[in-house]
Amino acid sequence: xxxxxxxxxxxxxxxxxxxxxxxxxxxxxxxxxxxxxxxxxxxxxxxxxxxxxxxxxxxxxxxxxxxxxxxxxxxxxxxxxxxxxxxxxxxxxxxxxxxxxxxxxxxxxxxxxxxxxxxxxxxxxxxxxxxxxxxxxxxxxxxxxxxxxxxxxxxxxxxxxxxxxxxxxxxxxxxxxxxxxxxxxxxxxxxxxxxxxxxxxxxxxxxxxxxxxxxxxxxxxxxxxxxxxxxxxxxxxxxxxxxxxxxxxxxxxxxxxxxxxxxxxxxxxxxxxxxxxxxxxxxxxxxxxxxxxxxxxxxxxxxxxxxxxxxxxxxxxxxxxxxxxxxxxxxxxxxxxxxxxxxxxxxxxxxxxxxxxxxxxxxxxxxxxxxxxxxxxxxxxxxxxxxxxxxxxxxxxxxxxxxxxxxxxxxxxxxxxxxxxxxxxxxxxxxxxxxxxxxxxxxxxxxxxxxxxxxxxxxxxxxxxxxxxxxxxxxxxxxxxxxxxxxxxxxxxxxxxxxxxxxxxxxxxxxxxx
Amino acid sequence: xxxxxxxxxxxxxxxxxxxxxxxxxxxxxxxxxxxxxxxxxxxxxxxxxxxxxxxxxxxxxxxxxxxxxxxxxxxxxxxxxxxxxxxxxxxxxxxxxxxxxxxxxxxxxxxxxxxxxxxxxxxxxxxxxxxxxxxxxxxxxxxxxxxxxxxxxxxxxxxxxxxxxxxxxxxxxxxxxxxxxxxxxxxxxxxxxxxxxxxxxxxxxxxxxxxxxxxxxxxxxxxxxxxxxxxxxxxxxxxxxxxxxxxxxxxxxxxxxxxxxxxxxxxxxxxxxxxxxxxxxxxxxxxxxxxxxxxxxxxxxxxxxxxxxxxxxxxxxxxxxxxxxxxxxxxxxxxxxxxxxxxxxxxxxxxxx
Numbered sequence: 001x002x003x004x005x006x007x008x009x010x011x012x013x014x015x016x017x018x019x020x021x022x023x024x025x026x027x028x029x030x031x032x033x034x035x036x037x038x039x040x041x042x043x044x045x046x047x048x049x050x051x052x053x054x055x056x057x058x059x060x061x062x063x064x065x066x067x068x069x070x071x072x073x074x075x076x077x078x079x080x081x082x083x084x085x086x087x088x089x090x091x092x093x094x095x096x097x098x099x100x101x102x103x104x105x106x107x108x109x110x111x112x113x114x115x116x117x118x119x120x121x122x123x124x125x126x127x128x129x130x131x132x133x134x135x136x137x138x139x140x141x142x143x144x145x146x147x148x149x150x151x152x153x154x155x156x157x158x159x160x161x162x163x164x165x166x167x168x169x170x171x172x173x174x175x176x177x178x179x180x181x182x183x184x185x186x187x188x189x190x191x192x193x194x195x196x197x198x199x200x201x202x203x204x205x206x207x208x209x210x211x212x213x214x215x216x217x218x219x220x221x222x223x224x225x226x227x228x229x230x231x232x233x234x235x236x237x238x239x240x241x242x243x244x245x246x247x248x249x250x251x252x253x254x255x256x257x258x259x260x261x262x263x264x265x266x267x268x269x270x271x272x273x274x275x276x277x278x279x280x281x282x283x284x285x286x287x288x289x290x291x292x293x294x295x296x297x298x299x300x301x302x303x304x305x306x307x308x309x310x311x312x313x314x315x316x317x318x319x320x321x322x323x324x325x326x327x328x329x330x331x332x333x334x335x336x337x338x339x340x341x342x343x344x345x346x347x348x349x350x351x352x353x354x355x356x357x358x359x360x361x362x363x364x365x366x367x368x369x370x371x372x373x374x375x376x377x378x379x380x381x382x383x384x385x386x387x388x389x390x391x392x393x394x395x396x397x398x399x400x401x402x403x404x405x406x407x408x409x410x411x412x413x414x415x416x417x418x419x420x421x422x423x424x425x426x427x428x429x430x431x432x433x434x435x436x437x438x439x440x441x442x443x444x445x446x447x448x449x450x451x452x453x454x455x456x457x458x459x460x461x462x463x464x465x466x467x468x469x470x471x472x473x474x475x476x477x478x479x480x481x482x483x484x485x486x487x488x489x490x491x492x493x494x495x496x497x498x499x500x501x502x503x504x505x506x507x508x509x510x511x512x513x514x
Numbered sequence: 515x516x517x518x519x520x521x522x523x524x525x526x527x528x529x530x531x532x533x534x535x536x537x538x539x540x541x542x543x544x545x546x547x548x549x550x551x552x553x554x555x556x557x558x559x560x561x562x563x564x565x566x567x568x569x570x571x572x573x574x575x576x577x578x579x580x581x582x583x584x585x586x587x588x589x590x591x592x593x594x595x596x597x598x599x600x601x602x603x604x605x606x607x608x609x610x611x612x613x614x615x616x617x618x619x620x621x622x623x624x625x626x627x628x629x630x631x632x633x634x635x636x637x638x639x640x641x642x643x644x645x646x647x648x649x650x651x652x653x654x655x656x657x658x659x660x661x662x663x664x665x666x667x668x669x670x671x672x673x674x675x676x677x678x679x680x681x682x683x684x685x686x687x688x689x690x691x692x693x694x695x696x697x698x699x700x701x702x703x704x705x706x707x708x709x710x711x712x713x714x715x716x717x718x719x720x721x722x723x724x725x726x727x728x729x730x731x732x733x734x735x736x737x738x739x740x741x742x743x744x745x746x747x748x749x750x751x752x753x754x755x756x757x758x759x760x761x762x763x764x765x766x767x768x769x770x771x772x773x774x775x776x777x778x779x780x781x782x783x784x785x786x787x788x789x790x791x792x793x794x795x796x797x798x799x800x801x802x803x804x805x806x807x808x809x810x811x812x813x814x815x816x817x818x819x820x821x822x823x824x825x826x827x828x829x830x831x832x833x834x835x836x837x838x839x840x841x842x843x844x845x846x847x848x849x850x851x852x853x854x855x856x857x858x859x860x861x862x863x864x865x866x867x
Binding site: 130 | 553554575576577578579580600620622626630631633634643647648649650651653654655656657658659660661662663664666667669670671672675686687688690713714731732733734735737738739774775776777778779796797798799822823824826834836839840841844845847848851852863864865867
């Protein structure tokens, strides 16, 4: 979940009012010496040390306020290595940062950290259609990469809703998804290799340009690791041929249940659409007011379904999708007649989070994933939780993957509201986990959700994850305090070895996860 | 010489056996269907732990397109269960291979242009570590960024980190139609042209005397792609619903190498491969059959290395080959965390992990 001012800051409370995390200086950090060396390595324009500048980098799109000592803007892999080595020498933790669009606080710095922004590493280094790959710097904006590849007939498939702003490096660190990952898969399926600057400043390449090599998949571990294992300094992405044909359809329903059942029925019919996005009444009204996409504002829920492929495949899939929708009492079917209409339908969806500013100045957004078959049940529970706490909840989400984004709108200037929001949020998370779900589909755990991790994993599971992290970063200097809850330590994993195995096995709830 | 074998029936059995093996320093090879054990560097072990009794279906909800099975389930048995609901786990491995074995070996489908690699199908994994702890990572949803990706770490780990005991797998609908097109002639040249002309094939395989294209999808889509292929060559044999590929010249030799290079380099590997080979075009895998692991293997590996690739043996002796792996210190720490006594297939992994 992430919390932010929906209007982009104007109505935000004063920083002191925000949730904040340990901003004290790191022990033994020599910030001044680090600043001098960084300026020497990157030039004065490559380092930010003034108070206002640092404040800007003290948070991401979550609402957790942190603090940092310095911000560096490397322009090359060598610059990144210099940053990491200087930080190591002077005892500063390192927080890699892409565009700061994550909603979980993964890029919110803590303590006297050095924020390493990849924003100026924004070159597409090499495009090789014959090998179906491209090498890019981490600061390349997702949409810019898609636009650059399109003339050659290719795309980079993962397309988060923030794709106009978010960077490939950030996408890699959060294993980002997007509407089209239903058919095409998440970031990890599209990243062939990464060049990573490890915490000691070494550059290593994980993965390969071709098919997987034998050996441990360190590439796969780095993807989704939220900047805790190293700084991703170059990315080799897979190119996907653009589909010859695409059809975007919009269905509207009188009940949320009919809409959700349609999603299951589409999948059951053997079709995997390129995208299946669901929006409920509240969000449809807000989005329509903002984007004027022609959404039916009297619908209880709408479903945007896109199918693509060869003309024959599109025809066959569209027929099956329409059948599923009509079988669930869809009131109408709108098929985008041309590219302009398709863009308009998508505009309403992709700008929905901005449109909710009309409802209230702040929102709290969740990112849970539940099994697709539990959608109806979980949605009913989410509405009930919001009702009980007197909150407005709207839902716009990746229905095909079961990736929910319940969005609580509120005005935190009203006393007591924030507390109700946080209580409702925790209940929503618990509801999703009880339905067999996970905490995050595409934003990661960051700071905001790490204390929920024990809902999903045993102490031993978490200790194993901490070992994995420590294998890369034994001194724990990369993006500290993220992902794993306080107290999950690799040492516990080692100490647990004497424990009775039967006891450990008995704690695993058989079959409770589906 | 047959090694002693262990036959656990439950995850708890596996945990107890590995805990005891760690305590005694008994070196263990985790084995499923014995189909992928040649992959990996030679390693000396004292016993084999067979996962084949751990073969239960734990949960299957077709509408979620996710199945949860114990690792010893045979691939053929799983395929039968899934086909009843019109779905598949797309790996195309031998029916008597086990799910856990396929994952541990990182053995992917020849249809990977369309269905992806096996590592992209593993959503959740439960692992018993070398010292007998049960650890779970991932989750039973198709999208998940909740902690580190343990499932990807165990995919291809060749049993060096633990025994995979249970997995959740992402499934696909079975294609409505499946067709193989065979064109006789210069396989590489025909294959190159077919790959260009046919959009979204499931596979294009070049062999010395032919090119084969696998088409999957909706019946009308397969017809459409067939017409595209006929524009390349009118001389096509059409075989519906056949195993792909129809010929496997590399399998006639005792030693089989699975070379991996960038897709455009597959042609050069094939040209250096002698007469028993098959190149998966657009992917960059070249299977090469060799009479022995001696001279020809070294020459092939040298050529593949020049082309920036690697050439592990997947059948017969010869090991993985290849250069020093990246970040061996990180890899050794991972190994030590999951198998602190070093009893699991010591040395089998890349770089002797």
